[in-house]
Amino acid sequence: MHAFKALATVAVLMGGISLPAAAQDAAFDPSGTFADEYGTTFTFSLCGSGTDLCGTLDVLEGDSATEENLAFVGSMVMQAQQTEPNVWKGTIEAGDLSADATIRQVSPDAIEIEGCRAGLLCQTLAYNRK
Numbered sequence: 001m002h003a004f005k006a007l008a009t010v011a012v013l014m015g016g017i018s019l020p021a022a023a024q025d026a027a028f029d030p031s032g033t034f035a036d037e038y039g040t041t042f043t044f045s046l047c048g049s050g051t052d053l054c055g056t057l058d059v060l061e062g063d064s065a066t067e068e069n070l071a072f073v074g075s076m077v078m079q080a081q082q083t084e085p086n087v088w089k090g091t092i093e094a095g096d097l098s099a100d101a102t103i104r105q106v107s108p109d110a111i112e113i114e115g116c117r118a119g120l121l122c123q124t125l126a127y128n129r130k
Contacts, residue, residue, distance in 0.1 A: 028086050028105045034127035038062035041130065042078065044111065051082040053103055078103075 030053055035041040039061035047054035055078030060070055080090030086105040091098055092115050099115040106112055109129035116122040 028108055030086075030105050030111060033058065033130045034111050035059075035130050036125055036127050038064075040064065042127065044078075047079065048081075052079060053082065053088040054079045 030044045031046060033041055033043045039059060041058040042055040043058055044053060044055045046052065054076055057072050057075060057077045060073050078090075080088035080101065080103055083089045088103040090101050090103075092101045099117045100119075101116075102114045104112045104114070111127045112124050113127070114122060114124040
């Protein structure tokens with residue numbers, strides 16, 4: 001699972017499913033900086049048509065902080081299309097690794113990223129607003 005954490009933390013989320021854009025829950029705004037339990041942080045913002053979700057990797061901590069992965073710090077590493085209110089889907093890609101990803105804003109101050117490889121190995125990482 002450490003390999004997936006590294007992948008999820010520094011990967012590029014690219015648009016996956018082409019569905020009509022859905023309205024965003026007015027109480028939930030994904031824009032801002034969110035951190036996981038290890039201290040890795042992303043700054044998220046709405047982008048593209050205004051409903052896509054983009055993320056810049058700000059800080060990388062824990063087992064994922066390898067020399068190769070640190071090269072992504074300061075870069076926009078996530079972009080996903082909104083498929084329903086507060087939910088975005090895309091593909092996580094980093095080098096030879098890739099995974100399907102679902103990003104959910106579960107509360108005004110919490111985002112979860114679920115990544116699945118080969119449709120079987122899934123992991124969800126939680127990020128809280130800083």
